[in-house]
Amino acid sequence: MTTLSQHPGPPVAGWVEPDLVAARERAWLAPYATRSADTAGRRHAECERPGAGPYAIDRDRILRSAAYRRLSAKTQVFTGEHGDYHRTRLTHTLEVTAVARTLGRALRLNEDLIESLAQAHDLGHPPFGHAGEATLDRLLADQGGFCHNRHALVLVEELEQFNPAFPGLNLTAEVLAGQATRIRSGPNSPASLEVQVVEAADSIAYDAHDADDAVELGLLELDELLALDLWGQAARRVRRHYAALTPGELRRAVLGDLVERQLDDLVTQFYRQADVASIPSAAAAATAGLRVAFSPAWAGEKLACEQFLFDRVYRHPQVLRMRERAQGQLAGLFACLAACPDLMPARYRGRVAQVGLERAVGEYLAGMTDRYVNDRHRVWCEGAKEPARLPPSEPS
Ligand code: MG
Secondary structure (H helix, E strand, O other), X not given: OEOOXXXXXXXXXXXXXXXXXXXXXXXXXXXXXXXXXXXXXEOOOOEOOOOOXXXXXXXXXXXXXXXXXXXXXXXXXXXXXXXXXXXXHHHHHHHHHHHHHHHHHHOOOOHHHHHHHHHHOOOOOOOOHHHHHHHHHHHOHHHOOOOHHXXXXXXXXXXXXXXXXXXXXXXXXXXXXXXXXXXXXXXXXXXXXXXXXXXXXXXXXHHHHHXXXXXXXXXXXXXXXXXXXHHHHHHHHHHHHOOOOOHHHHHHHHHHHHHHHHHHHHHHHHHXXXXXXXXXXXXXXXXXXXXXXXXXXXXXXXXXXXXXXXXXXXXXXXXXXXXXXXXXXXXXXXXXXXXOHHHOOHHXXXXXXXXXXXXXXXXXXXXXXXXXXXXXXXXXXXXXXXOOOOOOOOOO
């Protein structure tokens, strides 16, 4: 890993570029925040754009990647057949990023790093959400399985291309390390505070929006949610201010209340930790075991809520039917491509020599959107006629 190289020089003789990022971070970030100036840099040395900061540059590269845009057509919990109201993997990512930035600002952490980590956190998700991941994991069991968090690293380090001089997006060591800590089976290196913020924001976002989507789609009744302690208390708080609300108004107000309360809890818990004010650096925060975590009361309530969502939404017959169809389509395409790898585009055929046939097929399938899986299954497995002109949906 090399440190960041210097920009070639000022555009006007004698003009000195002020280090705005360092100055802003000195003025605003807490001593325990990750500093851009302390980055361990990128694998391949590059000239950095002055005034942007390394983590903002990472964010821009992630946003411009094909894998990021394809999140718009990948399942969070519900697929396209459920209409247009529900979250996709992309809108989930945007909600996580918004919550994470708000939390990071309150804790005076590095928001640029938080934004990059949040935008990248689900980049490796295959089509059809966790059903797709479980299928690929089973199909690749002999090759070490499939984990979307690990696949995100393969995407940003090998498959995406930003500069012809090297593979991948050449992200900073801190963004790569942060994503690596999300791999549960990986080495347990301590997660930075910025990574912990994204984890907490992910949990806040999906608990809220999966419940919201499930009610809107008619899989759950609002009254069933209001019977949970967490939702019931939030509804009482809301009704103290608004006596007559429609069910839709009440649901949205309760969701807003729950997100705000969880943020308040995280911030309060954080500043309650001993010696927060005297921790001098991000490294010292890791040594001291500084945590971004819910209070035991909130953690317990969230667990009960997540168990309810698991039983009632993620195991709903409609969702299970979608899972089964998705698993069948992915397994069918896997067998078809393993038998005829020439159906894959050149760069995935090229991956076969590097990572083996099964892994290359798995990577190709993981890059597909839900609708591209449907489309390819129709043509390659069901014998439908190939459209005259293919839309540019193929993972590239
Ligand atoms: Mg997520």
